[in-house]
Amino acid sequence: MAIQLKSREQIEKMRVAGRVVRQVLETVREHCKPGVTTLELDELAPPIIEKAGGKGLFKNYPGPTPFPSNLCISVNEQVVHGIGGSRVIEDGDIVSVDCGVSVDGWCGDSATTIMVGKVASDTRRLCEVTQHVLQIAIDNIRPGRRWSQIARLMQNYAESQGMGVVRDYVGHGIGDTMHQDPKIPNFVSPELLRHDITLREGLVMAVEPMCNLGTRDVRTLADQWTVVTNDGKPSAHYEHTLAVTQTGCEILTDGN
Ligand code: MG
Numbered sequence: 001m002a003i004q005l006k007s008r009e010q011i012e013k014m015r016v017a018g019r020v021v022r023q024v025l026e027t028v029r030e031h032c033k034p035g036v037t038t039l040e041l042d043e044l045a046p047p048i049i050e051k052a053g054g055k056g057l058f059k060n061y062p063g064p065t066p067f068p069s070n071l072c073i074s075v076n077e078q079v080v081h082g083i084g085g086s087r088v089i090e091d092g093d094i095v096s097v098d099c100g101v102s103v104d105g106w107c108g109d110s111a112t113t114i115m116v117g118k119v120a121s122d123t124r125r126l127c128e129v130t131q132h133v134l135q136i137a138i139d140n141i142r143p144g145r146r147w148s149q150i151a152r153l154m155q156n157y158a159e160s161q162g163m164g165v166v167r168d169y170v171g172h173g174i175g176d177t178m179h180q181d182p183k184i185p186n187f188v189s190p191e192l193l194r195h196d197i198t199l200r201e202g203l204v205m206a207v208e209p210m211c212n213l214g215t216r217d218v219r220t221l222a223d224q225w226t227v228v229t230n231d232g233k234p235s236a237h238y239e240h241t242l243a244v245t246q247t248g249c250e251i252l253t254d255g256n
């Protein structure tokens with residue numbers, strides 16, 4: 001595993017990309033109202049990214065078929081990798097939006113789940129718990145800690161709240177490419193314990209908990225991208241690009 005530590009200058013470049021990501025996500029939030037299609041939301045991204053001199057990182061991302069959308073837009077039971085299309089947003093939906101951008105060769109990656117109108121209380125709770133899981137990571141990252149310690153805190157909290165922690169997708173290192181070593185899981189597994197990571201200043205990672213209201217099990221639809229929960233219950237996803245500092249971490253995708 002080749003973990004690339006980033007210099008202060010490189011981290012500041014990633015923050016520039018992170019600001020563009022934030023701008024896209026906030027614009028989608030403003031427009032995410034009943035009656036809008038996920039394609040209309042997806043089309044908000046390119047003008048913002050181009051105006052900032054950036055490049056969207058998701059469109060044509062290699063996979064079984066090149067990813068066809070600018071953003072990942074995943075509604076309700078969709079976990080991740082949803083494709084903008086004709087689905088119409090309804091009152092009470094939750095909409096996970098994931099955006100990756102590079103500017104001047106350096107990347108930012110962030111996701112949020114938007115609650116539209118009157119969301120059922122258990123679904124609202126799912127979103128709050130998942131967002132808090134990300135906050136637990138932010139509050140506990142510091143040099144010298146092992147990632148498994150952080151992952152255990154995240155998993156224990158989510159499961160103590162009755163949520164399913166998705167096992168099939170994990171966070172990742174990030175830098176001059178979007179997906180780098182190490183893998184950053186939201187749970188503790190034998191694999192993580194075998195390849196545990198000691199956090200060091202300059203490590204930059206995209207931490208991205210995905211929690212389900214029901215089963216943690218997921219499957220991929222026939223479009224070969226959209227991941228949904230096996231039981232059809234809702235799923236939430238929050239992600240920030242985080243740089244480990246001397247004393248903790250800095251969020252590079254909060255718009256600051
Ligand atoms: Mg992402």
Ligand code: MG
Nearest residue numbers: 109206208239
């Ligand atoms: Mg990511």
